[in-house]
Amino acid sequence: MIAVNYAAREFGVKRDDNPKEALIKCPNIRLVHVATYEEGDQEAKYHEKPSSFTHKVSLEHYRKEVFISFMHSFFFEGKKAKNSTLFH
Secondary structure: OOOOOHHHHOOOOOOOOOHHHHHHHOOOOOOOOOOEEEOOOOOOEOOOOOOOOOEEEOOHHHHHHHHHHHHHHHHHOOOOOOHHHOOO
């Protein structure tokens, strides 16, 4: 898992948990499949069964969303925002 929100953390879910462990700790958790790179890929894809040993997570989507959130917060709300506060 690449990220765990505060609600799941309250159930004891941690980043190093595998999906089965996370589901046991928090039965209502929503696991989201992310695009990954496999060796030789030129762009990120949604592979059927990615492995942490053979695939690298693509952070492009998250970087884009952080940028959009920051720009919205800065220009429309007149605030300076930290990355850690953008997804609350």
